[in-house]
Amino acid sequence: HTNARIEVSEAAHEIDAAVNLASSTIANVATGSRLTFDNGLKLNNKFMTKLGNGTMVVNGTLPRASSPVGGGIVVNRGTLGGNGTVDGYLTNIGSTVNPGSGNPGALKVSGHYSQGSTGRDLPIYTPKLQIDINGLTPGTQQDVLDVTGNLDILDGSLEISMGFTPSPGDTFDIFNFASARGGFDVITGSPGPNMWWDTSQLFVDGTISVAESGPTEVFIEHIGSTNPISEGWSDGNTNPGGSVGPGTPAHLADHTPQGKINALLTTRGQWDLADRLGAVAAGQQAHGPL
Numbered sequence: 001h002t003n004a005r006i007e008v009s010e011a012a013h014e015i016d017a018a019v020n021l022a023s024s025t026i027a028n029v030a031t032g033s034r035l036t037f038d039n040g041l042k043l044n045n046k047f048m049t050k051l052g053n054g055t056m057v058v059n060g061t062l063p064r065a066s067s068p069v070g071g072g073i074v075v076n077r078g079t080l081g082g083n084g085t086v087d088g089y090l091t092n093i094g095s096t097v098n099p100g101s102g103n104p105g106a107l108k109v110s111g112h113y114s115q116g117s118t119g120r121d122l123p124i125y126t127p128k129l130q131i132d133i134n135g136l137t138p139g140t141q142q143d144v145l146d147v148t149g150n151l152d153i154l155d156g157s158l159e160i161s162m163g164f165t166p167s168p169g170d171t172f173d174i175f176n177f178a179s180a181r182g183g184f185d186v187i188t189g190s191p192g193p194n195m196w197w198d199t200s201q202l203f204v205d206g207t208i209s210v211a212e213s214g215p216t217e218v219f220i221e222h223i224g225s226t227n228p229i230s231e232g233w234s235d236g237n238t239n240p241g242g243s244v245g246p247g248t249p250a251h252l253a254d255h256t257p258q259g260k261i262n263a264l265l266t267t268r269g270q271w272d273l274a275d276r277l278g279a280v281a282a283g284q285q286a287h288g289p290l
Helices: none
Strands: 004-008 012-015 025-029 034-037 047-051 055-058 072-075 079-082 089-092 096-099 106-109 113-115 128-133 144-147 150-153 157-162 171-173 179-182 186-188 195-198 207-212 217-221 249-252 260-262 279-281 285-289
Touching: 004 034, 025 034, 025 055, 096 106, 096 144, 144 150
Parallel strands: 004 025, 012 034, 025 047, 034 055, 047 072, 055 079, 072 089, 079 096, 089 113, 096 128, 106 144, 113 150, 128 157, 150 179, 157 186, 217 249
Antiparallel strands: 171 207, 195 207, 217 285, 260 279
C-alpha cells in the first residue's frame, strides 16, 4: 500500500474545506513554502508525516478529544503550527513546533506530544518547541500547547520568544497535559534584563515564571566539555565554593563529554546536576540562588 502524498514546491497554499484522511499521507512542504489546513484536519486514525523545511499550519474548530485518540502527525522537518487541533498524537523528531505559528495561539493535541530526535539517520536534526509570549493571556497573547495525553520530552530545546517585558512574579501557563516527563536539553530566551526563568513548575502544572536576580544569586556558566560531570562549583577565580555577585560567571567544577551541564534550580534552592530539565549548553548561562 502506497501512502498518499501532498507536494508543495513553492508559495503558500490554503485548503478551505475540511480535510478527512482516507489513508496515511506524506506532506512534503519545500523551503519557503506554506501549507495551511484552514478548516480542520481529521486524521481518522491515520498518520500524516511532514517532510521538507517549509511550514504546515493546522487551523479550524475541530475540538480536542477528552481522551487520547489514535493516528497522529509526525514532523520530521520544517515547522508545524496553528490554532487548530492535531487529531491524534504529535511527534516532533526534527522540526520546530510553534503554536500559533508566528503569532501567539493555542495548538491542541488529541493524543500525546513527544519530542526527541531519532538518532538513526544523519544528519540528526534537533527538535524545538517554540513559545511566543506577548502578554499575560494564554492562547491570545501567549502560546499554549494543549495536550490531552502525556507531554514526553526526550531531548531538544524549548525556545521562548518574548514580545514584551514582563515583571518579576509573572507566570505563564504554556502547557496543558495529563502527565509530563523528561526534560529539555536547553531552554533559551531571557524574560528581560536581570530576570530569569523559574522552571520548577513546568513539568508539574505547565507554568513558567519570571524571577528577579538579586544579591544572593549567581550565574553558572559552562566553560568545558571534556570531563565527566561532578558536583561542585567555583567562582570566577576557580576557587572552590565562595560567593560571587549577581551576573558574575561561576564555573562548574567538571563538565559532561557531550559539551553541556545539567543544571536545575530546585525547590531546595540548589543546583541539581542530575536532572535534565534546564540543561545548559556550552557557552550558555543559567542562573539562580545558591
